[in-house]
Amino acid sequence: MSLYYEAAALLTNPDRAGGSFKSRIFGKKDLKSNPAQTYALIVEATKWSAVLKGVIERAGVLKEERKLTPVLALLLSHDLLLSKGGVAAPKDHVLKLAISRHKARLAAELTKERIKRGFGNVDALRAHVNAGGSKSEDGEDGPARVEHPRWARVNRLKTTLEESLGSTFAGYKKVEKLNGVLQAATADQILHADAHVPDLIALPPRHDLSTNPAYLNGGIILQDKASCFPAYLLNIQAEDRDVIDACAAPGNKTTHLASFLHAQTPTDAATQGSERTVFAFERDGKRSEIMKKMVTLAGGGDVVKVQSRSDFLRADPFDKRFSNVTALLLDPSCSGSGIVGRDDVPTLNLPEKDAVNAIAAPASKKRKRKTAPSVAADLDVDAATGAVEEQPNPAAEEGEKLKERLEALSAFQLKLLLHAMKFPAARKITYSTCSVHAEENEYVVLRALASAAAREAGWKILKCGEQVDGMKRWAVRGDGVACSRIMEELDHGGGDKEQFAEDVAEACIRCEKGTKEGTMGFFVAGFVRDVGFAKASTAVNAKQANGAAHVRNVTPEGDDGDLVQEEEEEWQGFSGDEEPSAPTTFDHGGHVDGDGSQGKSKRKQQHKKHNKLRS
Numbered sequence: 001m002s003l004y005y006e007a008a009a010l011l012t013n014p015d016r017a018g019g020s021f022k023s024r025i026f027g028k029k030d031l032k033s034n035p036a037q038t039y040a041l042i043v044e045a046t047k048w049s050a051v052l053k054g055v056i057e058r059a060g061v062l063k064e065e066r067k068l069t070p071v072l073a074l075l076l077s078h079d080l081l082l083s084k085g086g087v088a089a090p091k092d093h094v095l096k097l098a099i100s101r102h103k104a105r106l107a108a109e110l111t112k113e114r115i116k117r118g119f120g121n122v123d124a125l126r127a128h129v130n131a132g133g134s135k136s137e138d139g140e141d142g143p144a145r146v147e148h149p150r151w152a153r154v155n156r157l158k159t160t161l162e163e164s165l166g167s168t169f170a171g172y173k174k175v176e177k178l179n180g181v182l183q184a185a186t187a188d189q190i191l192h193a194d195a196h197v198p199d200l201i202a203l204p205p206r207h208d209l210s211t212n213p214a215y216l217n218g219g220i221i222l223q224d225k226a227s228c229f230p231a232y233l234l235n236i237q238a239e240d241r242d243v244i245d246a247c248a249a250p251g252n253k254t255t256h257l258a259s260f261l262h263a264q265t266p267t268d269a270a271t272q273g274s275e276r277t278v279f280a281f282e283r284d285g286k287r288s289e290i291m292k293k294m295v296t297l298a299g300g301g302d303v304v305k306v307q308s309r310s311d312f313l314r315a316d317p318f319d320k321r322f323s324n325v326t327a328l329l330l331d332p333s334c335s336g337s338g339i340v341g342r343d344d345v346p347t348l349n350l351p352e353k354d355a356v357n358a359i360a361a362p363a364s365k366k367r368k369r370k371t372a373p374s375v376a377a378d379l380d381v382d383a384a385t386g387a388v389e390e391q392p393n394p395a396a397e398e399g400e401k402l403k404e405r406l407e408a409l410s411a412f413q414l415k416l417l418l419h420a421m422k423f424p425a426a427r428k429i430t431y432s433t434c435s436v437h438a439e440e441n442e443y444v445v446l447r448a449l450a451s452a453a454a455r456e457a458g459w460k461i462l463k464c465g466e467q468v469d470g471m472k473r474w475a476v477r478g479d480g481v482a483c484s485r486i487m488e489e490l491d492h493g494g495g496d497k498e499q500f501a502e503d504v505a506e507a508c509i510r511c512e513k514g515t516k517e518g519t520m521g522f523f524v525a526g527f528v529r530d531v532g533f534a535k536a537s538t539a540v541n542a543k544q545a546n547g548a549a550h551v552r553n554v555t556p557e558g559d560d561g562d563l564v565q566e567e568e569e570e571w572q573g574f575s576g577d578e579e580p581s582a583p584t585t586f587d588h589g590g591h592v593d594g595d596g597s598q599g600k601s602k603r604k605q606q607h608k609k610h611n612k613l614r615s
């Protein structure tokens, strides 16, 4: 029976290439089962998995049926207990026999679970599950999905927050807490002024602004809160001069940068009276065109010079045009794993084989807390596969593909970052990704800091305490465990490695998707160097100009053609559920996918480990 085996394979293989889960299933040429049936089974079983996990564990199915994997047990139990047609297999099929043997115990456990959760019948529980709710294993409230607000940045190139509040949002009620907009209905005229990023407001989830004149004329830009961090962290000041946005399209961060430049009057004598420029590099032709439109619409035409079809890696740092570049924003292509709404399948909660069988040995309250859910929460559980770090698991091997992809991305990102560090007058850089993987984040940051090139040029991490106010106050910092891990193989030029790793983790900023903060998954770090270093490097490099070997790349040179697919996917991710019509506006926003809760427990785990390291 290929349906269950194929659905199980799709669920356990976290191959995220090729768009949404739905398009991957419908586009799978070698799928033997009906794609619609396979997709429905996967989505439904996953939706129910928070309920069925405990049901299967307490019925002891996996202990007795050694042939059933956790995913198969989940899919079959779902159909056996909740699908109208039952298990879609002949009655003597091995899978049908294996699950049907446990029907009475499974049904009894489902009834207990339903009552424990306070639902009078299965239909009421079904409505709750369909609405995205699922109470946690110990009966506490815990919605599986956290709504994602509609974030709108007031574009200072065209208007001000005060002006917008008095015009575009005149009839809107202001609420002090983000939760106020998260709980509001889509059409409610409610807004919350963000506590971290200036000029940013949150509106109810999916709030429609598509016909709003301010949106149509570029006065407000739909941009996820996290995506506003890099330009804000760069902390453009009056003494800053030109800026480079190294990987710029569709241009949300470019216009954000331009708005900061616009808001300041240069103090540097050399720049007074002359325009400051944002050089916006984009190597893709089509995206360059879209970016040009975006920039024009946002009123950034005078400040931004779009470098269409231009590979940043080919930009000569010693080109005269860039001699006044004091700051760079680098937001390169990445896996896009933090993008909200990237996947259309909710969190998968898999039963565990060795979970306590509550029927055979009723658990005391204390014991109950030690059963599967809390064990899973205390271990490093992979969100998509349920694979636990310490256990050899076939699903973990399937992650090899992801590992290879992350390695390639990481090398490419490092190469770009080291190139950014070569610009002679540069004093600050922000590096960001919309990825949740340390390989693309903390690893890149620490590898860059440990490189001889960065050290010689005087680049340091921008410490938490030195950051612009809103970023200093942002509580979720870098992954301390990942920093310690990568530092084991790096030499940062002496000193206490562990302390260094901790400091860098504290300096890095992370956003988690699916939390009450309402952001996508994101990472950003800042780098700085003294003016003196920048000046010395300008002098040295002036001598070295005309093709001399400046700062060597530590990454192997290589064709990054295989990253094009990543870019395509990530690019698609921008529009999310907000496909741009007119005007061409991109947003990372959309509905929250199910990874949030799992990510949260993982982060908690990381924080726990991080704190342990700190004590």
Ligand SMILES: C[S@@+](CC[C@H](N)C(=O)[O-])C[C@H]1O[C@@H](n2cnc3c(N)ncnc32)[C@H](O)[C@@H]1O
Pocket: 227, 246, 247, 248, 249, 250, 251, 252, 253, 254, 281, 282, 283, 284, 287, 310, 311, 312, 313, 331, 332, 333, 334, 567, 570
């Ligand atoms: C993550 S997106 C940038 C999003 C953008 N910063 C924003 O906020 O709107 C990465 C972009 O970088 C472009 N890119 C990748 N490598 C590049 C390179 N070497 N030079 C210039 N652009 C590059 C990709 O084509 C893609 O459009």
